[in-house]
Amino acid sequence: MVGRQFIDPHVQNDMKTWPFKIESDKAGRPLIVVKNKRFSPEEVTAEVLKHLKKLAENHLKRSVTKAVITVPTYFNNRQREATRQSALLAGLEVLQIINEPTAAAMPYSLRWKNEEKTIISVFNFGGRTFDVTILKTKLSSTNATDYQSSPATSREDGNVQIQYGESRLQILQTGGDTHLGGDSCNNAMVLHCAETFRQQHGIQLLKVDDRNTGAHNVQQDMRRLRRLKNACEKAKIILTSESSVTVEVERIHGYLDLNVHITRSEFERMDEQLFQKTIDIVRKTIQGASLNPGDITDVLMVGGSSKIPRVRKLLQDFVKLPILDINQQVDIQEAVVTGAAIQACVLDPVFTKHLPLRRDIQPFSVGMKSNWGKMAVIIPRNTKIPCECSKTFTHVHKNRNYNNFHFYIGEEEIAESNIFLKTMKLEGIPPVPGDLRIITVQMKIDTNGVLNVTVSIRMGPSSTLTIQDCRGRYSDEDLGTL
Numbered sequence: 001m002v003g004r005q006f007i008d009p010h011v012q013n014d015m016k017t018w019p020f021k022i023e024s025d026k027a028g029r030p031l032i033v034v035k036n037k038r039f040s041p042e043e044v045t046a047e048v049l050k051h052l053k054k055l056a057e058n059h060l061k062r063s064v065t066k067a068v069i070t071v072p073t074y075f076n077n078r079q080r081e082a083t084r085q086s087a088l089l090a091g092l093e094v095l096q097i098i099n100e101p102t103a104a105a106m107p108y109s110l111r112w113k114n115e116e117k118t119i120i121s122v123f124n125f126g127g128r129t130f131d132v133t134i135l136k137t138k139l140s141s142t143n144a145t146d147y148q149s150s151p152a153t154s155r156e157d158g159n160v161q162i163q164y165g166e167s168r169l170q171i172l173q174t175g176g177d178t179h180l181g182g183d184s185c186n187n188a189m190v191l192h193c194a195e196t197f198r199q200q201h202g203i204q205l206l207k208v209d210d211r212n213t214g215a216h217n218v219q220q221d222m223r224r225l226r227r228l229k230n231a232c233e234k235a236k237i238i239l240t241s242e243s244s245v246t247v248e249v250e251r252i253h254g255y256l257d258l259n260v261h262i263t264r265s266e267f268e269r270m271d272e273q274l275f276q277k278t279i280d281i282v283r284k285t286i287q288g289a290s291l292n293p294g295d296i297t298d299v300l301m302v303g304g305s306s307k308i309p310r311v312r313k314l315l316q317d318f319v320k321l322p323i324l325d326i327n328q329q330v331d332i333q334e335a336v337v338t339g340a341a342i343q344a345c346v347l348d349p350v351f352t353k354h355l356p357l358r359r360d361i362q363p364f365s366v367g368m369k370s371n372w373g374k375m376a377v378i379i380p381r382n383t384k385i386p387c388e389c390s391k392t393f394t395h396v397h398k399n400r401n402y403n404n405f406h407f408y409i410g411e412e413e414i415a416e417s418n419i420f421l422k423t424m425k426l427e428g429i430p431p432v433p434g435d436l437r438i439i440t441v442q443m444k445i446d447t448n449g450v451l452n453v454t455v456s457i458r459m460g461p462s463s464t465l466t467i468q469d470c471r472g473r474y475s476d477e478d479l480g481t482l
Contacts (some may be wrong), residue, residue, distance in 0.1 A: 001041040002080030002086070006030040010179055017187045019226035042082055046089035053090060067092045068334050068344045072129040073099045073363050074176045076409055076419055077451050084450075087165065095347050096447055099363075101133035103339030104302040104445050105169060109137070110342070118297045119172075121286070123315060124336075125278060126303035131176035132282050134289045134296075135169055171361045173382060175285035180277060180303035182236065188270045189232040190225070193247050193260045203253055207284050226253060231258075239264050240307045268310045279314050288382070293319045302335045361385060362445055369406040369415035378443050381411060390442040402427040405441070405455055426455050 004011050006024035015022050031038040049067075056064045071083055080097050087094045100186070102123035108120075124131040194205040205224065211449040225295060231249050238245045239262070249258040263455070286293055296319045305311065316322075331338075361383050369379040379389045395403060404425050410418025429437055444452040 001030055001032075002045060003041075003082035004030065005074070014179075017183075017225075017229075019229060020221070024219045042086045042089060045083070045086035048471065049087055049090035050094060050204055053092060056233075065091065065093055066095050066344075068096050068098065068340045068347070069094055070098055070100045070103045070340050072176060072178055073124075073131040073133060073174045074129070074178050076364065077421060081450060095448075096343060098334045098340065098343055099131070099133070099174070100126075101131045101174070101302070102169065102171060103343065104335040105133075105135055105300060105338075106339035106342045107335055109169060109302055119291065119295055120298045120300055121282065121296045121319065122302060123278075123282070123306055124176075124302040125305040125308075125311060127183040127305065129176065129178050130180040130278055130281065130305075131174065132278075132285045133174045134172040134285055134291065136172055137169070160273060171382075171384070172291070173285050173289035174361060174363045175281045175288070177277070177281060180274065181303075182233075184274050185236055185267075185271045185305070185308075186229055186232045188274075189236060189247070189262070189267070190228055192262070192266075192270055193232065193258060196260045197252070197258050201253070201256055203256070205253060218288075218359075228258070235262060236267070236308075237304075239267050246257045255377060264309070275308075275311050275314055278311065279318055282315065282318065296321070300335070302332055304333060306332060315375050323350070353412065362387070364409040364419075365411055366409050366421075366443060366445070366451060367407070367415070368441060373415060373417060374413055375408060375410070375415040378441055379445060383445075385445045386447050388442070388444045390440060393439045393441065395437050395439050400440070401429045403429060403437075403439075407453060421451070424453065424455055426457075429457060 001011055001014070001020075005028050006022070007028060011022070011030055016252075016428060023033055023038065024033045025031050025038075025040075029040060032039060032044055053064050053067075067087060069083060069087060073078060075083070083097060084094050101124045104124060105122050117135050120135045120137075122131070122133040122135065124133070132482040149224040191206070197203065197205055205228070227249050231247050233318070235245045235247045242264070244261065244263045247258065247260045247262060283293075286296065299315065299321060301307075301312065301315075312432060361382045362379055363381065365375070365377045366379040367375050370376040376391070376393070379387060380390045383389070402425060404423055406415065406423050407421040408415050408418040409421060412418045426439075440456050442454045446452070
């Protein structure tokens, strides 16, 4: 929900299985309703960060004001900026935002030997999202100071210029789905239990909303759904080590209890399509890196859902490795946060050499809408970040001294089929013979994945506008109010 609008299809679909009410504010942003109080997703996230900040301060016996935050690989610029705003509300300065699979690989990389050269697939299957990242060890300098101060190398592809440096963790390809995770498994079990209860007692636990045929109106009994989802999540965890489990919820309807026996085989059949989808994403990501499954030397399993035996078996068969246990030295649940702590050390010049340095990549192509409505890519997908790219366009402007530029992220050929970022209006364009103007668009993505865009005119008075943050959420005034 963070960084999304209320009408976003993902938000609308997820509302059916959320045990709380969602409303829209005047700007079309979702609000979470709790006891007649309304909170934005950024405010809720900020409360979580405040709690974590307090825990850290109690442990360290000192004030904590800065943080490195991890996000799913496929978080777009709006979602990353919304995360940053949440941190500001919690009183934290964000030093860097890094992708979760990259962070997960960092604690494991501390155990590398100098002579080792490996290609790692990070399989990050969490509660709400799924990410897969292909990394290659690149044993160059591991001195953080050298990395930060070394000059960047450059590459020129036609009229697209990309600048980047070197790093030890070389990311080859990323893939993922922001709506594929353990919660999807929980929802499948909830529906199974509700249907079993209906067959046993003739009572519909999840009412059908007449306004949307087939959709479950979970708003009618939030507490009932919350209790059932909690019981199903516990059952799912038990099934990672046991062959069967009974989902039990006392007095779920009047004086009736819910008791549904589920075997591991039944659970796997419920979610086989979801599990196969993770393997499809792994396949496409490996192909995107110009590799074969047999080229993967190690697999790093991260996230609670990666403990599911069926998931591990499918992945093991696909990459043809005898066993998936390389991360036994790194706790599955702690790998990502440990990586964030390591990255915080890398950013601190007080700390030492021999820490794993990493360079993330931009998971989506970034571009603008052309005169013909197509997506003119300026920063290609999987470009290493931070990066700087520029491209020159010829535009026709008849009888006007301004032009609107529309920016998007995504891989679709038609610009409007991608995710819209923002519109920039460039004014003060001077008249020229033939009404042809040469426009240069420059884009920069910093280490946090935040996009900056500058549009300027060639041949004539300089007129440059810059999109600093691509926020799309809250202004500084809004943040002050929150």
